[in-house]
Amino acid sequence: MNRESIFKKVAFSSATLILVMLASIFVMLFISAKPAMQEYGWHFLVDSSWGKTIEVKSDKPLATQKSTTKKTINDENLFANEDSAIIPLSDGGIEDSGQPKNTITKIIYGGFIPIIGTILSTLIAMAFAVPIAMGISIFLSEIAPKFLIKPVGLAIELLAAIPSIIYGMWGLFYFAPIVQDIFGGDQISLLTAGLVLGIMILPFMAAITRDAMNTTPSVLKESAYSLGATKFEVVKDVIFPYAKVGIIGSVILSLGRALGETMAVAFLIGSVFKIPGSLTNPTISIPVVLANNFGEASGNMMSALFYLAFVLFVFSFIIIGTAKFYFLRKHR
Amino acid sequence: MAKKLIMDIKDFSFRYAGAEKPSLMSINLPVHKNKVTAMIGPSGCGKSTLLRALNRIHDLYPGHEYQGKINLLNSSSGENENILDIKKENDFIKLRQRVGMIFQKPTPFPMSIFDNVAYGLKLAGIKNKTILEEKVVSALQGSAIWTEVKDRLKEDAMGLSGGQQQRLCIARAVALRPEVLLLDEPTSALDPISTGAIEELVTELKKDISIVIVTHNMQQASRLSDYTAFMYIGKLIEYNKTDKIFLNPKEKLTEDYVTGRFG
């Protein structure tokens, strides 16, 4: 075998590996999420009760029921991490029919709160980051004097490289009180989490957007200036359209980062399963639920976590997929 | 009384930001109204630098230094204005509307053919649709590209051939009815047929517009221009009517260059 064909095979299998990984992640998530999907169905997406104990009537005799709930490690321990437990009612157990009836309690899981938390915190982050990132990159590529371009650009690249947990810590200790001073409400809140998330993706977005804008050939800009365009008009009519694909790409990559961000958000969002009445209330997001609960989860809860992970996966996939498809097709 | 000068470069020197030596030294060069003035000279002699001073496109980048005067005739008042005195952005915009520029490579904007030509007009504040349309059509007709694009005005300008793109860029500049049009080697990236079309167009345009063209194609200079300036290492060596420069140059250097002994 000559080198050429070895090289081709290696390249081909590397490319295939990516697809295999993608597919296997999808399949793994799907299989693990399946019990929860069957149990809760689509309703999971709009059900806001997580870990809520409900009572269900059971027609089956007590004994049979007990043997089916086999997951109990020690029989007497009927605590929260068990999905269902049978509590024989001490009174009122005999109905008019004379048949003994059992009521079992069951813990159900719904994903609405973390889903909403994820969407809202990401939206806040994007609303904050997109305009500022655009401003920074316009400044760096068109307006900044030469002596500022390098140091500011470098600072932004360094900021983009800071691990997210540090943004989380900074946000918790320094930024959250400031947010509270300005907007009131809780320090730990959807708003704080969203803003810190925005600050975190900002340098990344600005750096990529700047690079995209810098690909605009200078003769193209000069042509617009030669027609009497102002800086603003050159940015709006030449640089933006020219660099459009790159700019949108940077926004989408940042969106993907914001959607899946765990650490920065875990510090700040509050990790409570509550629908936030206002932006300054705490809530929770999908990655944070996953990070907090995988350790002690089992049974239905485990499956529900996988269901959430699956939702996040599909969500990111759809966003990036449609954006890529739409804009790349339009550009060609 | 001598023929009218639309522009007059006097004792002009130019040094790029951070450069040790000036790229242009004491240039004196008149630009006649409704004539084609060609600038020739070996690569790196400062032709583009001089051309780009004429609409002060240099000033998009800070730190360049210049001395001397570049006068631009105000046709309505008959007075000369030194364009090197311009400081306000508004005046730069006016200057660039009066002195248009075409580059070596075609530079269509990422928009439709129609919008490309309408762009400068819109910037100039023309909003009326019918007037815009009229001006775009007449600019395209005047730039010898109308028949090729009239059925595809809404299409992306990037889809045109290189030669068509260059004529579109000329139409875009011409639409603003500039007094002077600067062309920096406008055909060096084009095939012979497109080059011929552009040359014809330039000869057409000089009825209305005074033209300064940089070229390192000697035949092109002799075919197109009424006056020729020969430059060498930042200096203007000789300037005269084109036939004098090519047939009877005064300077030895000019003769060597136009006869192809170096360059």
Ligand SMILES: Nc1ncnc2c1ncn2[C@@H]1O[C@H](COP(=O)(O)OP(=O)(O)O)[C@@H](O)[C@H]1O
């Ligand atoms: N942006 C610039 N900064 C510094 N020096 C430059 C710049 N552009 C051109 N020069 C120098 O100025 C001289 C003239 O260049 P140019 O006007 O482009 O020559 P031509 O167009 O005649 O080929 C050259 O020596 C070139 O190296």
Ligand SMILES: [Mg+2]
């Ligand atoms: Mg040049």
